[in-house]
Amino acid sequence: MQDKVVLVTGAASGIGAAAARRFAAEGARVVLADINETAGTALAAALGGHFVVVDVTREDQIERAVARTVELHGRLDCMINNAGVVGAVGSLLETTAQAWRATQAVLLDSVFYGIKHAARQMREQRSGVILSVSSIAGVMGGLGPHAYTAAKHGVIGLTRSAAAELSQYGIRVNAVAPGTTVTPLVEQVRGGREAAMEGAKQVSPLGSALLPEEIAASLLYLASDAAAHVTAHTLVVDSGVTAGGFASGASVLRDRPSTFIGPSGTA
Template identity: 50%
Template sequence: MQRNYSREVGRVANRLRDKVAVVTGAASGIGEAIARSMVEEGASVLLADIADSKGKAVAGELGDSAEFVHCDVTSESDIRALVDRAVDQHGRLDCMVNNAGVVGASGPIDALSVDDFELATSVLLRSVFLGTKHAARVMKPQGSGVILATTSIAGVQGGWGPHLYAAAKSGVIGLTRNVAAELATWGIRAVAIAPGKIVTPMTAGRVAGDSNDLAATTEAFKSRTPLRGHIGLPRDVAAAAVWLASDEAGFVSGTTIMVDGGLTTGSKENLAPEDLGSWAQPQR
């Protein structure tokens, strides 16, 4: 059953027909939405996560086009086995989505520990390196492929997230750009996706104090979006991922796609038209 924080968006069916994708962190939130959308668009998807029961349940709902694989994204042997399984099962890997993540520790910089740093960089950056490395290993002989990484607006601008989270997400953007420059020679694209405030179990844990309280998080985010009447949902990020993985985005590489409702443009949250100041009325 579709989670109540999802929303159907307009799509063109079968954009990923016959493609094979791996999505990490696919048991819930953005990763789940990406996996669901890719299956809907015709892809065969391996859902990777450490949350076995949730991941198996999602894969079970998606049917024969989906398979759950237990994977610790900080473990190179797990990532290697995950990528190899995709190739063994389907003969190729067309899209690697490095999405798994945590918020990690927050607080003043002088209160953070080295262990806090190691956790954040391991889950948020090391995992992307490993996923990218092993995806490239099998995509280079193919001469094609797409590697996507979930970053964050916190990796683009200061003040949107905890220090270590922001540092790791910035690293994801830098790695994506550099990898895109190398892999273009093999026809492989690499793109980062930077979500803004999206209603997920992870954000609910911070906003509502309960990862299951998506309703309270949805209500809170209604006043935290520049796009009046539109809050960020996992399906918004999934729609971007599907497009980027498809041939429609065949000339897009090495960039970061913002899915943030305009927050990083400097747009103000929850403004009414009459509150737009110098933009409210013509002035000469």
């Protein structure tokens, strides 16, 4: 990844921050995008990269982030659509349309915007890689709240269809579907890091908790020349959770009262 230009959304924490660190360590020129300006700016400074404040639900802001990346570095080699929330949780029967739409806006609309505007730049270059973070909730049902599950399925479907169109321009499009990964958001849901680590271990056949750095490694592979012939693919990284029925009961949100887990003011 030496001197490759990489734009990461949701880069201020969790998987996005781990990806920014890993790609920078491999010599990439990293641009971090996030709604959290304080954390994003600090991490960018530590990595010698650049930060752009972005609300991923706004297409014009993602377009601006791509344009800023090209302005800084002259090209865009890899776009990582990572920004996320838990979103609407609770019974489908009680989920409001507002909470549903707010969840889709962050988890699915933003991926569409990222693919669209990254691909416009990559088409001119005749090369590039677009990666999006889905979830094991995108490959089977019952692992996440309904709106989250629908959005993550959508990310995988969009990845496949985008790859079919964009291959003619030398653009590869793939997704990663992590299992329960111990991020700050998951820690918030679980009630702390210790509980999050233990919960992740309990649902894993390997008895191990996934960390953001391990998902970052999978993104690095898909972005690299080692995956030159991989496109329209979803790489499941879940410690075996989706194998053999181990996933049953993996969601701790199934019986939660209807609410929205994400930045205040989102829904």
